[in-house]
Amino acid sequence: MTVAVSILPEQQLAALNAAYRKAVARKRLRLSAGFTLFVAALIVASIGAEVNLRTFFTYFGNFVSYFNRILTLDSGQRVWTDLGEWFWGLHKWLKLLGETLLISYVGTLIGAVLAFLLNFFSAENTSPASWLRFTVRRLLEFARTVPGIVFALIFVMAFGLGPVAGVLAIAIHSTGALGKQFSEIVENADMKPVEGIRSTGASWVSCMRFAILPQVSAGYASYALLRFEINVREASVMGFVGAGGIGQELIVAIRKFYYSDVSAILVTIIVTVFLIDITTGWVRGRLFGKEARN
């Protein structure tokens, strides 16, 4: 069966074609203008960041050979031929990893409790006064914009070297991040139960406790678990500034060129992070059903 495709008359076709070309040309112009701007920004940035391709290509071999070196034992053999020698400090590292996990656990818990106390004040629908909401929001913004490691640097000066500074830095950063996420959950909560409770003459605290909290507590727990996952990574580098955990050992190994130690510590960190991810994913799945897993 043949189907006749009707072709428009020449004149009409020409007009349509011209309109089409014009539309496409305008789009292309906008795209290329944006692209030019972007490339210009990149060029300015590469001057600012002292990009030097000559150094890069001269020393790129170092990058490859660095991995070659961290995978070689002092005896000149590949690391995986002698696991005992590669992980010679496993006992010490596991202890520091345990400390790292504790830092992130305690920090996350403190942060979650503070965020819990603050989030009702920063949520649009439950905040008792708008000046209070404004203040709490700015406070939370400050806490999550300043990077955790900057807080750690300052706290190391105040509280001395050691895990206390790391815990507090993680706690503050988590307060900021969780406070925002928590208050977003509260903003999505159904307000009818609040009206119901308020109509019985209950105070603001009772409204929060009996109307909002039952709706949001599962979401809180889910976000707190996710934050714990993120904080484990964060805590693994807190030691770089002397705030406890495995990072201390890692930076010493990197700075002093203990090559095989670097790879061994990195492997233990990656495996731990991986295990924590799986465990918290499983816990979240168990607690809140499959849909909450991501």
Added chain:
Amino acid sequence: MNKPQDVNTEELRARYPDVFGRPASARLATPAMLIAALAIFVFGLVDLDFSPARFISGLSQLGWISMMMMPPDPGSSLPLYLKALGETLSIALLGTTLAALLALPVSLLAARNIVPNIVRFPVRRFLDSIRGVDTLIWALVWINVVGLGPFAGVLAIAVADFGAFGKLFSEAIEGADQKQVEGIRASGGSALHEIRFGLMPQVLPVIAGQVLYFIESNTRSATIIGIVGAGGIGLQLAEQIRVLEWQKVSFLILMILVAVAGIDFISGKLRFAIIGKRAVA
């Protein structure tokens, strides 16, 4: 009005045993979890040396430091700090762009609808392990390779984000509509044509949104990689903290806050311009 029904509790009890007699394990689960969480918390406090005396003396130190921070004052080094801030923004922009360019081809190899599982699985694990290593650690590695300075920071952010982008892009590709790809194939296009004309038009806006979002979040990461010597404002910040110049420290922190807010604003506008009012996270 009907009277309240006579409730035969015994009968209800027999009919709904789950409601009335929840097994002890179910009733105790929540308190047990809370107690366990609290026990680990207390153990953590003790194990990590949280003594009240230390905490209080630390707090008073902190109060003293905050007093010293007021008012923020750059002294005579304002031009130096502005240059460092520019360096930080450059690091974020270049690092993210580089990562996106590198990750795009690799993400095709990690997408289920492009390559068979036997290719996808190792590529995914490779990207996972890159992501498992923090940006700061990559910065230390690159400092060993190209020396101290912002260039090491660019490469560190590029590598760390390469892992994240590879995963995000491949998920975007997996989520793309297959019908358009089939259309290209039906009209006789090769595998490359399918990717170029079937997939890319669907995926690019999503990718552009993610890249902008990462430039935003990398402005934050770029402020800290200076702490290990990879250039930018973090270097100045760490130095001023070490020499206890608290007024300069607070000024630098303010600069970071303003810069991050500015970048947030610009990239928010751009994101909406590119992809419309669709949420990207």
